[in-house]
Amino acid sequence: MPSLLIDTTRQASFNQYLAGALWLLNVIALLLLLARMRTILDVWLAVTVFMSLPDFSLAFFYSGLRFSLGWYAARSYTLIGSCMLLVVLLVETAMLYARFASAIILQRRERANRLMSVDEATAAIAHEIRQPLAAITLNCEAMLRSLERAAHDPEELREGLTDTIDDGKRASDIVASVRALFKSTTHQRTMVDINRLVRQVLRMVENDLQVQGVSVSTEFQEDVPEILADPTQLQQVVLNLIKNAIEAMATSPGTERALRVVTTNNTTSTVSLIVQDCGPGITPKSENHIFHPFFTTKSSGMGLGLSISRRIIEDHGGDLRLAETTSTGCTFEIILPSVATR
Numbered sequence: 176m177p178s179l180l181i182d183t184t185r186q187a188s189f190n191q192y193l194a195g196a197l198w199l200l201n202v203i204a205l206l207l208l209l210a211r212m213r214t215i216l217d218v219w220l221a222v223t224v225f226m227s228l229p230d231f232s233l234a235f236f237y238s239g240l241r242f243s244l245g246w247y248a249a250r251s252y253t254l255i256g257s258c259m260l261l262v263v264l265l266v267e268t269a270m271l272y273a274r275f276a277s278a279i280i281l282q283r284r285e286r287a288n289r290l291m292s293v294d295e296a297t298a299a300i301a302h303e304i305r306q307p308l309a310a311i312t313l314n315c316e317a318m319l320r321s322l323e324r325a326a327h328d329p330e331e332l333r334e335g336l337t338d339t340i341d342d343g344k345r346a347s348d349i350v351a352s353v354r355a356l357f358k359s360t361t362h363q364r365t366m367v368d369i370n371r372l373v374r375q376v377l378r379m380v381e382n383d384l385q386v387q388g389v390s391v392s393t394e395f396q397e398d399v400p401e402i403l404a405d406p407t408q409l410q411q412v413v414l415n416l417i418k419n420a421i422e423a424m425a426t427s428p429g430t431e432r433a434l435r436v437v438t439t440n441n442t443t444s445t446v447s448l449i450v451q452d453c454g455p456g457i458t459p460k461s462e463n464h465i466f467h468p469f470f471t472t473k474s475s476g477m478g479l480g481l482s483i484s485r486r487i488i489e490d491h492g493g494d495l496r497l498a499e500t501t502s503t504g505c506t507f508e509i510i511l512p513s514v515a516t517r
């Protein structure tokens with residue numbers, strides 16, 4: 176092995192050549208790293224090599240005498256430089272892990288949100304589709320009973336089948352519109368005459384109204400402008416309000432079961448629809464929650480009707496609100512922009 180020291184303080188010239196060779200090697204390494212610089216590891220290697228260059232320069236120029244100022248300067252530089260590099264590397268690694276951890280947390284939250292909307296969509300479809308499915312079952316049962324009779328009426332059967340087809344179509348429309356609602360895309364919107372739409376819905380619940388002994392009074396303003404809306408979704412909203420009203424009045428005495436439906440053309444270029452019942456009203460405690468998903472006071476309710484309805488109306492640029500509630504009934508109001516304002 177070549178000797179590095181001449182005596183205790185003087186170093187052999189080999190030391191100097193060694194420092195020079197290392198300096199040159201580092202310069203070549205640095206140039207190569209700068210030329211290819213592809214990964215984070217390359218960056219850190221370049222920083223490390225760059226940091227060691229002054230160290231080798233000092234060793235080259237002041238390597239003659241140990242314990243001289245240059246010798247101490249070179250050693251101090253190595254110590255301080257390495258410590259700083261280590262600290263920066265640790266900080267950078269910690270920051271990288273923190274970013275990595277927060278990215279994973281965000282990813283998990285997004286996945287949970289997606290699962291939540293799948294849950295909501297499934298529950299919403301189940302809620303809305305129950306009514307047409309029940310109607311289909313009832314129709315089929317009635318037709319079977321009619322067939323069992325010796326002299327069945329073909330006209331009655333034809334009506335039953337037509338109703339079943341209509342209910343089947345409605346169920347499939349509901350699935351399509353709930354899916355569209357959760358996809359938050361623009362739905363099939365057409366010009367809708369709100370008076371006609373309410374009349375259609377009242378025809379749908381004719382049977383329920385009769386069974387529950389509910390009298391209906393309507394005040395349709397004749398010149399209400401048409402609105403641009405998805406008729407199936409709007410039908411769902413009105414149907415939900417009317418069904419809620421019928422259900423609320425189930426506990427009222429028979430003579431007091433009255434439903435009032437009013438349409439108005441407002442001066443603010445909006446159309447409003449009011450659904451008023453004579454039920455027990457909504458308690459102040461429940462009032463703040465009725466539009467929250469899954470809030471229900473019914474044993475078999477799902478608590479999605481009002482939240483979905485509000486979402487649909489807001490999606491149409493309107494508002495659905497509880498206009499009034501007392502112990503003798505409550506009033507819901509839908510306000511929708513008329514076509515002239517769009």
Ligand code: ADP
Pocket residue numbers: 415419420423452454455456457461465470471472473475476477478479480481482505
């Ligand atoms: P669901 O009908 O499945 O309970 P909704 O979202 O349609 O879900 O209604 C939420 C709650 O709002 C109902 O459980 C009921 O307590 C209250 N509610 C809605 N409409 C009326 C009404 N017309 N009268 C009294 N309470 C009502």
